[in-house]
Amino acid sequence: MSERRNPLPAAVKICGLQDVEVLKSMINLPVDYIGVVFAKSRRRIEPEQAAALRTVLFEWSAYDRPKLAGVFVNPTLDELEHIMDIAHLDVIQLHGQETAEFCQQVKQRWNAKVFKVFSFPKDETGPEADDAAIRALDTYDKFVDAILLDTHDPLYGGGSGKTFAWERIPAYAEWAKSREIALFVAGGLQPDNVQQLIQTYAPFGVDVSSGVETEGVKDIAKITAFVERVKQA
DSSP: OOOOOOSSOOEEEEOOOOOHHHHHHTTTSOOOEEEEEOSSSTTBOOHHHHHHHHHHHTTOOSSSOOEEEEEESSOOHHHHHHHHHHHOOSEEEEOSSOOHHHHHHHHHHSSSEEEEEEEEOTTOOOOSOOHHHHHGGGGGTTTOSEEEEEEOBTTTBSOOOOOOOGGGHHHHHHHHHHTTOEEEEOSSOOTTTHHHHHHHHOOSEEEESGGGEETTEEOHHHHHHHHHHHHHO
8 A cells, every 4th residue: 555644743642551650760851641541451550640641731731731641441421420520631632432422512511522433353464444344334424523443352352562563544534534524543562563554544643552662551662652753754
């Protein structure tokens, strides 16, 4: 496939942050979103921890600080309300089987962006996305600010560290562009492959977690390398 170019560098989302000191070491890196996990995961944190991380985001000297995104899998509105009251998330990322109606309720209730995740089997080598899968997105188009494509993990929904078949991306990208909805790609990204993804498919943004970890812990050297390669792509 020929290279596709975006006029602006891709947005960067670093997901699965837990530690304030790690986040402080990232201050002033050109990161656009910081993700915190409230779903079942080894990276899960409490709302109070997310609130502490949020305060660090205001130490970025750049005008546009990173936005705080919370990751959920099939939450209830009551669960979201409890966490929003404490953590004041900028983005609610829904990683389960949430319906378009649920996304609408979230949009109406909170002044936060809604990202909806769609997941694919890992290491799949099948065909491009079929028309039915794309048509199924249409019910969401008024109620989400972004869609995020990720690799399915049977235990946690995402965060598998594995790639999916990137051949699926163009159909989703075309759908998102036609509706002025941002498209993020996650799943198995790391410093060594993120430029290839961006130069080939030109997503609005990329999302990484395990790809910037060493032995399960966020690694500032890998985070820095990832961000630099994204912004240079």
